Amino acid sequence: QVQLLESGGGLVQAGGSLRLSCAASGRTLSNYALGWFRQAPGKEREFVTAIGAFGGSTYYADSVKGRFTISRDNAKNTLNLQMNSLKPEDTAVYYCAARPIIATMKAYEYEYWGQGTQVTVSS
Numbered sequence: 348q349v350q351l352l353e354s355g356g357g358l359v360q361a362g363g364s365l366r367l368s369c370a371a372s373g374r375t376l377s378n379y380a381l382g383w384f385r386q387a388p389g390k391e392r393e394f395v396t397a398i399g400a401f402g403g404s405t406y407y408a409d410s411v412k413g414r415f416t417i418s419r420d421n422a423k424n425t426l427n428l429q430m431n432s433l434k435p436e437d438t439a440v441y442y443c444a445a446r447p448i449i450a451t452m453k454a455y456e457y458e459y460w461g462q463g464t465q466v467t468v469s470s
Contacts, residue, residue, distance in 0.1 A: 348373045349459040351443050356464030363433050363468070369426040369443030369461055377401075377421040380450035382457060383428050385439035385466075395441070396428065397450035406450055410436075433468045440465050 355367040367383070382397035396407045396417040405417055416429040426443055441464055444457035451457075 349376070349379065349445050351445060351459055351461035353441065353443050353461045353464040356441060356466045358467045358469065359433055361433060361435055361468055361470050364429070364431045365433065365466060367428040367430065367441055367443075367464060367466070369428075371424045371426070371445070375421070376419070376424050376426070376445065378448060379445040379459075380448055381417075381419055381426045382444045382446075382450060382452075383417065383426075383441060384444060384454050384457075385437075385441045386463075387439040390439075392442070392454050394452040394454065397452065398426075399450045400448045404450055406452060408452075430466070433466075435468045435470045438466060438468050 350372045352370050383395040384392050386392040398405045398417045414432045418427045443461045445459040446457045
């Protein structure tokens with residue numbers, strides 16, 4: 348069992364930056380692919396970015412490419428998301444998720460989920 352806990356959300360003006368973190372407990376994350384998803388009010392949960400188990404492969408949604416950076420620290424059992432040049436349309440609850448080895452962009456393929464952290468970007 349893997350427990351995930353996100354932190355770092357908040358309110359920021361458009362053009363600003365936030366850094367989200369996801370701390371894991373229960374198991375080491377080294378054998379898990381990790382992803383960030385987000386869900387805005389009235390919308391389905393959508394893929395943001397993911398990183399493979401050994402950090403070699405990263406994937407980004409077109410909407411965040413060049414602005415967001417995913418990284419992992421297996422020694423600290425954490426996942427991070429650096430978000431720059433934030434836009435109002437980035438406003439959502441952000442979730443971290445884990446699945447064995449291979450990163451995918453499909454939420455239903457992820458086995459473990461955090462509770463989410465709210466990110467609000469004002470215009």
